[in-house]
Amino acid sequence: MRRGWGLALAFVGAVVVGHVGTVIAAPRVIMQIAMHRLSDNGQLINAFRFSPRVDAHARWVVRPSPDLAYASCVYDLAHGPIAVRALPGADHGYLSLSVFAANTDNIAVLDTQAQPQGISFALALPGQAVPAGLPVVRATSTRGIILDRRLAPDAAAFAAADAARRADRCAPL
Amino acid sequence: MAKRVYAVVIAMGLLAGSGSALAWMRQGMAPVGQGWLGSRVTGSVDADAWTRARVALSGLLALNRSQAIYFVRKVDEAGRPLTERCRYRVSGGALPGRWWSVTAYAADNFLPVNDEGALSVDATRVQRDAGGRWQAIAAAQRPPGASWISTRKAGNFDLTLRIYNPTPAAQADFGTIPFPQIQRIDCVPGAGA
Numbered sequence: 001m002r003r004g005w006g007l008a009l010a011f012v013g014a015v016v017v018g019h020v021g022t023v024i025a026a027p028r029v030i031m032q033i034a035m036h037r038l039s040d041n042g043q044l045i046n047a048f049r050f051s052p053r054v055d056a057h058a059r060w061v062v063r064p065s066p067d068l069a070y071a072s073c074v075y076d077l078a079h080g081p082i083a084v085r086a087l088p089g090a091d092h093g094y095l096s097l098s099v100f101a102a103n104t105d106n107i108a109v110l111d112t113q114a115q116p117q118g119i120s121f122a123l124a125l126p127g128q129a130v131p132a133g134l135p136v137v138r139a140t141s142t143r144g145i146i147l148d149r150r151l152a153p154d155a156a157a158f159a160a161a162d163a164a165r166r167a168d169r170c171a172p173l
Numbered sequence: 174m175a176k177r178v179y180a181v182v183i184a185m186g187l188l189a190g191s192g193s194a195l196a197w198m199r200q201g202m203a204p205v206g207q208g209w210l211g212s213r214v215t216g217s218v219d220a221d222a223w224t225r226a227r228v229a230l231s232g233l234l235a236l237n238r239s240q241a242i243y244f245v246r247k248v249d250e251a252g253r254p255l256t257e258r259c260r261y262r263v264s265g266g267a268l269p270g271r272w273w274s275v276t277a278y279a280a281d282n283f284l285p286v287n288d289e290g291a292l293s294v295d296a297t298r299v300q301r302d303a304g305g306r307w308q309a310i311a312a313a314q315r316p317p318g319a320s321w322i323s324t325r326k327a328g329n330f331d332l333t334l335r336i337y338n339p340t341p342a343a344q345a346d347f348g349t350i351p352f353p354q355i356q357r358i359d360c361v362p363g364a365g366a
Contacts, residue, residue: 003175006179007178007179007182010179010182010183010186011182011183011185011186011189012186013183013186014182014183014184014185014186014187014189014190015186015187015189015190015193016190017186017187017190018186018187018188018189018190018191018192018193018194019190019191019193019194020190020194021187021190021191022190022191022194022195022226023194023198023222023223023226024222024226026194026195026198026226026229026230027225027226027228027229030229030230030233031229031233034233034234054284055284055288055290055292056284056285056286056287056288056292057286058283058284059283061233061234062230062231062232062233062282062283063231063232063276063278063282063283063333064283064284065274065276065293065335066276066284066292066293067274067276067293067295094271094272094337094338096236096240096337098234098236098240100234103225104225104228104229104233104234105218105220105225106218106234106235106236106237106240107218109236109237109239109240111240111338113271113338140218145234147234151272151297153274153293153295153297153298154298
């Protein structure tokens with residue numbers, strides 16, 4: 001009888017641990033997989049990667065929008081801050097840069113509605129020094145993803161957005 | 174022997190707990206009204222562990238609501254699941270943001286695998302009437318003379334509404350958003366109720 005209760009308690013305890021552990025671990029694991037893919041298996045760090053136009057076969061991240069042009073930069077601040085920049089296209093359509101921490105939190109997002117001349121900032125961990133005068137986003141994790149989104153609902157708009165995003169910068173300061 | 178039994182029971186419990194977490198994470202967002210699902214903390218640093226886990230699985234790299242708000246619709250106006258075997262009229266008016274789109278996604282959270290090039294409609298492409306109302310057809314076959322969201326090879330799908338640069342009122346209260354309506358037009362024979 002006592003053994004039966006012991007087994008039941010062990011099972012329930014393991015269910016709780018398994019459930020909570022999965023919930024806590026899943027975002028970081030999924031983000032690690034995304035960072036691995038978006039950095040070409042770890043080869044492209046602190047540099048923008050320009051995704052082709054989203055179509056039905058896009059599988060690099062769930063629920064991509066076919067109306068947006070994406071560029072991504074997997075950052076690593078272990079060796080110091082990085083400089084991030086994106087300039088608007090000729091049509092001054094929607095453009096944003098968003099910073100995601102390793103736990104998936106969207107820790108910052110800047111767009112050309114607020115900064116119509118372009119977006120520029122330093123991404124640094126707390127305590128890392130950055131040049132005076134440069135806006136700073138303080139990261140909450142050493143690694144993560146920066147995403148450039150530009151409105152590009154048709155082929156012509158995508159071509160224009162693609163040309164504009166080639167001037168993006170994501171590089172060590 | 175007793176240790177082995179306990180080890181097996183604990184392993185089964187861990188598997189059951191992990192499986193229940195994954196099943197729960199797949200359920201996605203909470204109702205926000207008019208048949209649409211959403212979350213106020215998607216992408217936010219205020220998201221709790223459970224919300225963060227759900228978003229990681231079904232909306233990784235989603236923006237926080239100061240920049241974009243996301244809503245999902247899985248049923249028509251009568252509460253029936255959306256399926257590629259039926260045609261739907263998606264209609265609405267002005268939405269509270271700088272830009273919006275409505276996109277079809279299959280049950281695996283990816284775009285339906287078809288090459289129609291018509292996976293969404295957005296604010297820059299829909300035709301509006303004098304009153305500012307617009308409509309599109311979500312269907313497996315291209316409708317003549319109408320904006321089209323292709324659902325071919327989508328199976329049971331959902332429609333995702335994105336509103337970028339949402340107004341402060343929309344960010345503060347999703348109940349103020351005049352969400353698009355999804356009316357079933359007809360179905361192929363045998364598609365069910």
